[in-house]
Amino acid sequence: xxxxxxxxxxxxxxxxxxxxxxxxxxxxxxxxxxxxxxxxxxxxxxxxxxxxxxxxxxxxxxxxxxxxxxxxxxxxxxxxxxxxxxxxxxxxxxxxxxxxxxxxxxxxxxxxxxxxxxxxxxxxxxxxxxxxxxxxxxxxxxxxxxxxxxxxxxxxxxxxxxxxxxxxxxxxxxxxxxxxxxxxxxxxxxxxxxxxxxxxxxxxxxxxxxxxxxxxxxxxxxxxxxxxxxxxxxxxxxxxxxxxxxxxxxxxxxxxxxxxxxxxxxxxxxxxxxxxxxxxxxxxxxxxxxx
Amino acid sequence: xxxxxxxxxxxxxxxxxxxxxxxxxxxxxxxxxxxxxxxxxxxxxxxxxxxxxxxxxxxxxxxxxxxxxxxxxxxxxxxxxxxxxxxxxxxxxxxxxxxxxxxxxxxxxxxxxxxxxxxxxxxxxxxxxxxxxxxxxxxxxxxxxxxxxxxxxxxxxxxxxxxxxxxxxxxxxxxxxxxxxxxxxxxxxxxxxxxxxxxxxxxxxxxxxxxxxxxxxxxxxxxxxxxxxxxxxxxxxxxxxxxxxxxxxxxxxxxxxxxxxxxxxxxxxxxxxxxxxxxxxxxxxxxxxxxxxxxxxxxxxxxxxxxxxxxxxxxxxxxxxxxxxxxxxxxxxxxxxxxxxxxxxxxxxxxxxxxxxxxxxxxxxxxxxxxxxxxxxxxxxxxxxxxxxxxxxxx
Numbered sequence: 001x002x003x004x005x006x007x008x009x010x011x012x013x014x015x016x017x018x019x020x021x022x023x024x025x026x027x028x029x030x031x032x033x034x035x036x037x038x039x040x041x042x043x044x045x046x047x048x049x050x051x052x053x054x055x056x057x058x059x060x061x062x063x064x065x066x067x068x069x070x071x072x073x074x075x076x077x078x079x080x081x082x083x084x085x086x087x088x089x090x091x092x093x094x095x096x097x098x099x100x101x102x103x104x105x106x107x108x109x110x111x112x113x114x115x116x117x118x119x120x121x122x123x124x125x126x127x128x129x130x131x132x133x134x135x136x137x138x139x140x141x142x143x144x145x146x147x148x149x150x151x152x153x154x155x156x157x158x159x160x161x162x163x164x165x166x167x168x169x170x171x172x173x174x175x176x177x178x179x180x181x182x183x184x185x186x187x188x189x190x191x192x193x194x195x196x197x198x199x200x201x202x203x204x205x206x207x208x209x210x211x212x213x214x215x216x217x218x219x220x221x222x223x224x225x226x227x228x229x230x231x232x233x234x235x236x237x238x239x240x241x242x243x244x245x246x247x248x249x250x251x252x253x254x255x256x257x258x259x260x261x262x263x264x265x266x267x268x269x270x271x272x273x274x275x276x277x278x279x280x281x282x283x284x285x286x287x288x289x290x291x
Numbered sequence: 292x293x294x295x296x297x298x299x300x301x302x303x304x305x306x307x308x309x310x311x312x313x314x315x316x317x318x319x320x321x322x323x324x325x326x327x328x329x330x331x332x333x334x335x336x337x338x339x340x341x342x343x344x345x346x347x348x349x350x351x352x353x354x355x356x357x358x359x360x361x362x363x364x365x366x367x368x369x370x371x372x373x374x375x376x377x378x379x380x381x382x383x384x385x386x387x388x389x390x391x392x393x394x395x396x397x398x399x400x401x402x403x404x405x406x407x408x409x410x411x412x413x414x415x416x417x418x419x420x421x422x423x424x425x426x427x428x429x430x431x432x433x434x435x436x437x438x439x440x441x442x443x444x445x446x447x448x449x450x451x452x453x454x455x456x457x458x459x460x461x462x463x464x465x466x467x468x469x470x471x472x473x474x475x476x477x478x479x480x481x482x483x484x485x486x487x488x489x490x491x492x493x494x495x496x497x498x499x500x501x502x503x504x505x506x507x508x509x510x511x512x513x514x515x516x517x518x519x520x521x522x523x524x525x526x527x528x529x530x531x532x533x534x535x536x537x538x539x540x541x542x543x544x545x546x547x548x549x550x551x552x553x554x555x556x557x558x559x560x561x562x563x564x565x566x567x568x569x570x571x572x573x574x575x576x577x578x579x580x581x582x583x584x585x586x587x588x589x590x591x592x593x594x595x596x597x598x599x600x601x602x603x604x605x606x607x608x609x610x611x612x613x614x615x616x617x618x619x620x621x622x623x624x625x626x627x628x629x630x631x632x633x634x635x636x637x638x639x640x641x642x643x644x645x646x647x648x649x650x651x652x653x654x655x656x657x658x659x660x661x662x663x664x665x666x667x668x669x670x671x672x673x674x675x676x677x678x679x680x681x682x683x684x685x686x
Contacts, residue, residue: 182625
């Protein structure tokens with residue numbers, strides 16, 4: 001596992017580990033990034049599972065679920081618990097980004113091909129991708145983070161700020177009322193529930209399909225769990241990055257051990273559980289609207 | 292008259308207790324009727340336990356005092372039924388016009404029990420002793436087929452599980468409301484009859500016979516005033532508490548089911564309440580503390596917000612909200628517990644925030660659903676094409 005601890009684009013600790021099949025593996029995510037995603041999706045599932053019964057409190061499944069777990073008291077406790085954990089993870093991430101960018105002067109954090117910040121290429125990639133969908137052009141050559149991945153990232157980032165702020169405003173309403181007008185206390189519930197609903201619908205339908213269920217990655221893209229991907233995947237999914245890293249002569253530095261079988265199996269169990277919970281919640285949410 | 296009669300009865304009862312064996316019915320009759328298995332032509336028992344009869348309220352009477360048509364022995368097989376009115380003319384008169392006026396269907400003994408085994412109503416052995424009344428009435432009014440036949444609800448099970456029924460049957464409280472506390476005894480009228488104690492406008496007074504303080508509060512509140520002014524849509528006690536299945540209003544069960552009761556009339560307020568966190572968390576099981584209608588508006592002395600005594604008067608809001616929300620301040624109480632995000636005129640800020648959030652949600656999802664579906668189709672097509680060409684996995 002030590003070889004996975006290097007920064008995604010940083011210097012290696014071990015190199016030239018190859019699989020038995022002769023296929024090379026490359027690091028895409030650091031252990032910290034994978035852990036961050038794990039905390040993010042477990043707390044998100046927890047928040048969704050406890051938030052939806054509150055949002056659709058009149059539906060039969062919400063009351064069943066609430067009754068089964070011990071009522072509203074239990075639900076709000078776990079909702080707040082997950083919220084605090086996720087807030088901490090968010091703060092750790094923001095601190096990490098600014099430390100790397102501003103203190104360590106690491107390149108490519110705020111701008112460039114490895115940055116999460118959108119650039120002109122993302123606009124061209126989006127339009128090119130849409131053209132490719134309908135057969136009017138070649139498939140765009142994606143860099144390290146494709147435009148839909150950046151959208152996912154910023155959607156979560158914006159969502160955390162909005163949902164988090166409105167959530168804490170409700171949790172500590174008398175305190176927030178000291179500097180917020182009265183009508184804001186009405187508004188925060190609307191904002192919290194609508195933005196939460198958007199996040200839930202987006203993650204459990206769009207993100208699941210775009211990242212895991214689309215034919216290229218079906219049934220699940222393991223890279224966020226294992227941190228590594230095969231050379232073929234690297235080349236076909238992110239040819240621009242592959243070419244750039246190769247041109248810089250840093251390809252060797254990114255070589256990693258193939259994922260151990262236990263990690264693959266463990267990741268599959270965790271990943272499919274998460275997807276199953278997500279899809280269940282998606283069906284329940286839609287049922288509350290249409291039944 | 293009634294009082295005099297009661298005194299006579301009480302004296303008679305005293306005599307009986309003092310000398311239970313002294314006044315026995317004639318032995319002539321008992322020579323046959325002492326046989327408890329004796330039956331008349333239609334199979335009714337006509338046996339009389341002399342000892343029991345002697346100890347009863349009627350024990351001082353002779354058989355012929357009631358069975359006036361039997362003058363000689365042997366008497367005919369069919370004898371005229373006893374007329375209780377002979378002595379109990381007052382009660383008989385009060386039965387006229389009541390729901391039980393049909394004497395063939397509702398003979399005196401259907402409530403009072405066997406006339407040979409009858410006791411004063413304050414005697415625990417009496418069928419009309421307060422603690423026994425629900426069971427006595429329940430003999431008919433707890434019977435599904437009888438209830439159906441007369442188009443009445445089967446009220447006995449509702450009553451006996453209610454707070455009144457519990458107080459009576461479990462606690463043995465003589466003051467607990469039994470059937471006749473509200474309906475009366477001999478002159479029971481339909482609740483549609485304006486003279487009935489259960490007629491809508493009379494209900495507050497009827498309940499107020501015991502719940503005097505609450506009745507006074509109610510009468511000074513908006514509902515009481517409306518009913519007094521003849522607005523029959525306004526609720527009386529039974530509209531919120533029900534007539535028979537009355538629950539302890541502070542108990543979880545009642546709090547959980549309570550808001551729709553007010554919502555029956557206050558539909559718009561109920562609908563906006565349901566949009567709030569108060570309602571959302573109150574709908575989920577196990578949390579009963581959340582604000583229900585009367586936690587803010589009061590229950591009986593409900594006053595308009597303009598009234599300085601109203602808990603929702605501006606001057607009182609900090610105290611009212613502060614009952615649950617410690618630290619509530621002037622800004623906090625500007626929160627609108629009935630805000631309507633669909634009403635642009637009343638709540639413009641909320642209206643536009645909701646509109647923006649909905650557009651954001653619909654816009655994002657619409658774009659990405661189309662994007663993802665096109666992508667799925669295209670990459671599957673591409674995958675099949677390249678696989679057939681070189682067997683590659685990834686498109």
